[in-house]
Each structure stands twice: as C-alpha cells, then as structure tokens.
Amino acid sequence: MKKWWSIILVSMFLMSLVACSEDDATNEEDKTELQEETEENEEEPNEDEVEDNIDSIIKDESEIAEDAKITALVNKKYGLSEDYIPEDLVTVDVPTVLENPEVKQLREEAAKALKEMFTEAEKSDLYLHARSGYRSYDTQVELFNNYAAEHGKEEANRYSAKPGHSEHQTGLVMDVTSESVNLELEEAFGETEEGIWLKEHAHEFGFIIRYPQGKEEITGYIYEPWHIRYLGVEVATAVYDSGLTYEEYLYEEGLIHEVNSEQE
Numbered sequence: 001m002k003k004w005w006s007i008i009l010v011s012m013f014l015m016s017l018v019a020c021s022e023d024d025a026t027n028e029e030d031k032t033e034l035q036e037e038t039e040e041n042e043e044e045p046n047e048d049e050v051e052d053n054i055d056s057i058i059k060d061e062s063e064i065a066e067d068a069k070i071t072a073l074v075n076k077k078y079g080l081s082e083d084y085i086p087e088d089l090v091t092v093d094v095p096t097v098l099e100n101p102e103v104k105q106l107r108e109e110a111a112k113a114l115k116e117m118f119t120e121a122e123k124s125d126l127y128l129h130a131r132s133g134y135r136s137y138d139t140q141v142e143l144f145n146n147y148a149a150e151h152g153k154e155e156a157n158r159y160s161a162k163p164g165h166s167e168h169q170t171g172l173v174m175d176v177t178s179e180s181v182n183l184e185l186e187e188a189f190g191e192t193e194e195g196i197w198l199k200e201h202a203h204e205f206g207f208i209i210r211y212p213q214g215k216e217e218i219t220g221y222i223y224e225p226w227h228i229r230y231l232g233v234e235v236a237t238a239v240y241d242s243g244l245t246y247e248e249y250l251y252e253e254g255l256i257h258e259v260n261s262e263q264e
C-alpha cells in the first residue's frame with residue numbers, strides 16, 4: 001500500500017515538473033524575444049527612444065521664445081521684436097548673388113556653417129550660391145508692402161512674411177540657389193543636383209529645409225527648397241531624422257500646443 005502511494009506521489013511530482021518546464025519554455029521564448037529586442041535597440045533605437053532623445057535637446061520654451069536663441073521659433077504665429085537685430089552678424093564668405101550688403105549677412109555661427117557646407121558640396125562638383133540672408137525689420141516692411149501692392153495682401157502672405165514674422169530677421173536663414181536655376185529662387189531648385197544634395201546634407205551642418213513640400217498648412221508657406229534655417233547640428237539632425245517640420249517637431253516635444261502656424 002505504501003509503495004502505491006509513493007508511485008502516485010512520484011508521478012504527481014513528475015507531472016508538475018513537466019508543467020513547470022512548459023512554463024519555463026514559454027518564459028525562455030519571451031526571454032529570447034526580449035533579448036533580441038534589447039539587442040536591436042542597442043543598434044537602432046526604437047521610436048520611443050528617439051522621442052526621448054528629442055526631448056533632451058530643447059529643454060524649455062525659452063529656447064524657442066527668445067529672439068536671440070539659435071532655436072527661436074519664428075512663423076506667422078510667433079514673431080520677433082520689431083527692434084531685434086542680431087548682435088553677431090557677419091558677411092558670409094561664400095559666393096553671393098545680390099549686391100545689397102544687408103542680405104549677405106548671417107549670424108557668425110550660421111555663416112561659418114554655411115561656408116563649411118558650400119565647401120563640402122564643392123567636393124561633389126556642386127556649386128551653391130547664397131542669395132538672401134539677414135533681412136532687417138524695415139527691409140521686410142518694404143518687401144511685404146511691395147508684394148502686397150502687386151499681388152494683394154493674402155497672396156503676398158503665402159510666400160512673404162509680415163514684418164517681425166520673417167525668419168530672415170533671425171540672421172539664421174539663407175536662401176540658397178545654383179546656376180542650374182539661373183541663381184533664382186524657384187521650386188525647380190529642389191529637383192536639381194544641388195537642391196537634392198542640400199536636402200540630404202544640410203542637417204549635417206546644422207540647417208533644415210524649413211518649408212518642405214506639402215506642408216503649407218503647417219508652416220504657412222509654399223514649398224521653398226531654397227530656404228534653409230540654421231538650428232545647430234544637434235537640433236537640425238533631430239528634425240531631419242524625425243521627418244517633421246520644425247513646428248511639428250516642437251509640437252511633439254510639447255513646446256507648442258498647436259501645430260498650425262497660421263495666425264488666429
């Protein structure tokens with residue numbers, strides 16, 4: 001009788017072992033999946049981690065709200081002070097198109113980056129030209145009024161900015177062109193070798209294509225493949241990698257609460 005009990009007990013024990021090992025097998029699989037995920041993460045961060053990285057670059061709203069900040073947001077909703085003139089404007093040391101000395105200027109950091117970028121492009125036999133950089137508040141007044149007189153205020157607003165709302169006033173923007181579009185600012189520039197190179201490499205030097213195709217609703221501007229905005233390499237690269245406009249990027253970070261830049 002005792003023997004039977006032992007057999008029953010032993011077989012129960014064995015059955016429980018089988019059950020356990022089944023559990024273990026499932027856990028083992030989970031573990032392997034987890035390990036694989038972790039390994040993948042090390043090579044290529046998943047979206048959550050990219051967002052974490054983005055979060056750590058621009059820390060608070062002052063970085064987009066102050067005129068002189070490299071990451072200042074300027075669009076139809078967010079403007080600069082009327083009297084804001086960057087303190088560190090220098091004349092760019094690259095081929096330029098226009099005679100007006102004002103627009104040949106950029107803030108020092110951006111001018112240096114622009115030169116480095118043009119030099120790098122030349123290594124691929126691509127020759128970029130700087131057309132329009134810094135623009136003062138007063139110049140913008142003149143420009144906008146001229147456009148408005150010619151095309152009407154609403155139409156002018158699609159490709160020109162109201163005074164105080166032009167990114168060019170930051171001294172961090174350059175309109176770039178090439179001989180393949182006769183040194184003009186045309187949408188076709190985006191399809192030229194120079195335009196394609198710019199789109200793919202600008203972020204490496206701290207610039208972004210500020211008004212991408214199909215984003216007029218968000219940026220408030222038609223596609224401008226020539227208009228590049230300096231943000232510094234870190235932020236420009238994060239924006240480039242995100243595939244977003246600067247407005248969308250800041251929205252994702254929780255620094256602006258509405259993605260659309262149109263004035264209310």
Ligand SMILES: [Zn+2]
Pocket residue numbers: 168173174175226227228
């Ligand atoms: Zn521009």
